[in-house]
Amino acid sequence: MNKSKKLLIWYNKQFYDFPWRKNHKAYNIWISEIMLQQTQVSTVIPYYLKWIQKYPNLKILQKSNLDDLLILWQGLGYYRRVHNIYKSSQIIAREYNHCIPNKYSDLIKLPGIGDYTASMILSIAYTIPNYIPIDGNIKRIMSRINMISKKKSTLINYKKYTKNYISQLNPGDSIQALMDIGREICKPQLPDCINCPLNDDCNAYLKDQVHKFPYKNKLKDKPHYYVAVGMIFKDDKFIISKRLKGKLLENLWELPGGKIKKNETKTKCLKREIKEELDIKIKNIKQIGIINHEYSHMKLTITLFTCTYKSGLAKPLSSQEIKWIKNNQKNDFAFPRATHKLFELMDNKK
Secondary structure, three states: OOHHHHHHHHHHHHOOOOHHHOOOOHHHHHHHHHHHOOOOHHHHHHHHHHHHHHOOOHHHHHOOOHHHHHHHHOOOOOOHHHHHHHHHHHHHHHHOOOOOOOOHHHHOOOOOOOHHHHHHHHHHHOOOOOOOOOOHHHHHHHHHHHOOOHHHOOHHHHHHHHHOOOOOOOHHHHHHHHHHHHHHOOOOOOOOHHHOOOOOOOHHHHOOOHHHOOOOOOOOOOOEEEEEEEEEEEOOEEEEEEOOOOOOOOOOEEOOEEEOOOOOOHHHHHHHHHHHHHOEEEEEEEEEEEEEEEOOOOEEEEEEEEEEEEEEOOOOOOOOOEEEEOHHHHHHOOOOHHHHHHHHHHHHHO
16 A cells, blocks of 8 residues: 555544635635644634634635734734735735635745645645645654654755655645644654554654654743833723834734833833833832743743823824723734733733
């Protein structure tokens, strides 16, 4: 039995019933694959279902606005992804008559679509063979099966090895089978080799060297920043600001504040940042609590304060715009996960 046939038999028997596998439309594959980037399947499922319910096709998505998409996306992280979905939807509507292109050269021109996502769309939605997406799961499987050394761990080599397992008639299911094996069996830690349908082919398993593959690069330490932010109240409202375009977390709303400088107290930092950001002064400063949050490139320890407006005109000096909102209006705006943690901290203090 050839390798691709053996893999498909296992896939059809073991089939994982994810919502994006209920149809193979290019739109659904595109949205699910963008959501799944650097995000666990269990996290993505509710977001995907809500998205498809509100934006079931590209024509409806194209008529949306970015702020609405950001609200739907909030909590999923890596917000650049939703910006790229929005930009791509406009391009596809304008240049491809609302149809996601079926050519690799057209797909990779779209914002947020690289080799991996283009290959997934072509192999699953359009059943075009020989476009092989390589992600961490497939790298790990092929590294162990072929005992790939650091020197030979190139994208070209991974595609060459993976091709042996891809059905020419049903490339999409072959790819998804490998994804399932990587997620459920050939895990980074404690792989379930005995139940792997490919263990007869796996050199690392046969030679008891699975733990050596894939080659692991030493991770760099992330910078750690300490931040002070404030909920500035004026009567029954507090102020939020919208992050600048072109910056991290652009177009999301947040509480004003910033990084604490060396030898600077938290309250001094808060007063300085709020003066620099909004040109206002504050009073009645009270510490509420501390949260920790981690991004792909940095760690944050954020101290939340409540305070009251004292004086000034409240101008958006380092943001797109500012708003005074009531507590029950929070759901009308898209905030990053760190800000939601701060709101939760505040709610728990009541």
